[in-house]
Amino acid sequence: MCRTCPVIYIRGQKNGKGDNAFITGKEDLTEKSMTHSKPDTNSKNDFWAKLIISLVGVHSVLLGLTIYFFTEFFYQVFFATPIENLFFVRQSGIFLFLIGLFYLYPLRNIKKYFRIIKLVILSKTVAVIFLLWNGHLTTAPAMIYLAAFFDGLMGAVLTVVYVQCRKAYAPGNPGAVPTGNADRGKSTG
Numbered sequence: 001m002c003r004t005c006p007v008i009y010i011r012g013q014k015n016g017k018g019d020n021a022f023i024t025g026k027e028d029l030t031e032k033s034m035t036h037s038k039p040d041t042n043s044k045n046d047f048w049a050k051l052i053i054s055l056v057g058v059h060s061v062l063l064g065l066t067i068y069f070f071t072e073f074f075y076q077v078f079f080a081t082p083i084e085n086l087f088f089v090r091q092s093g094i095f096l097f098l099i100g101l102f103y104l105y106p107l108r109n110i111k112k113y114f115r116i117i118k119l120v121i122l123s124k125t126v127a128v129i130f131l132l133w134n135g136h137l138t139t140a141p142a143m144i145y146l147a148a149f150f151d152g153l154m155g156a157v158l159t160v161v162y163v164q165c166r167k168a169y170a171p172g173n174p175g176a177v178p179t180g181n182a183d184r185g186k187s188t189g
Contacts, residue, residue, distance in 0.1 A: 060100030067093030
């Protein structure tokens with residue numbers, strides 16, 4: 001942007017008439033005139049949060065599609081055993097596909113939906129517990145334990161992402177969901 005633009009719209013600047021202002025004329029927008037503005041530190045957090053959420057979500061979507069459409073191949077590669085019940089294996093593929101789509105939902109607006117990451121962490125935690133508890137029931141427990149390790153790793157990394165997002169987007173009250181109504185939830189009696 002040039003230093004002498006005739007009209008510039010600045011959102012969030014007070015002009016006495018509301019929350020938005022127009023700077024008209026040939027305002028000098030040098031570094032000196034903008035020293036009060038802070039750099040956007042959340043853009044770096046947004047990038048990493050979105051990247052990690054994308055990787056976790058895409059992993060589940062692709063794994064689910066692979067299990068559903070290439071069931072026999074998947075079983076031969078990872079378990080080296082024939083499938084006993086195709087229905088339940090494919091059902092798990094659909095489940096993984098759908099849960100992967102759910103994992104991707106916060107990408108719509110990370111600042112608004114970052115709290116959903118807690119549910120993704122819970123899902124990964126439950127998956128780890130399930131896999132560790134039941135891995136010995138399969139023909140290839142080592143593969144199940146490896147899957148549990150990677151689910152745990154994803155959960156740990158997502159925990160770091162969640163903490164960073166909470167610091168960035170809910171600094172006043174980290175556990176509260178903004179409602180827009182300060183009196184909501186208070187008892188009157």
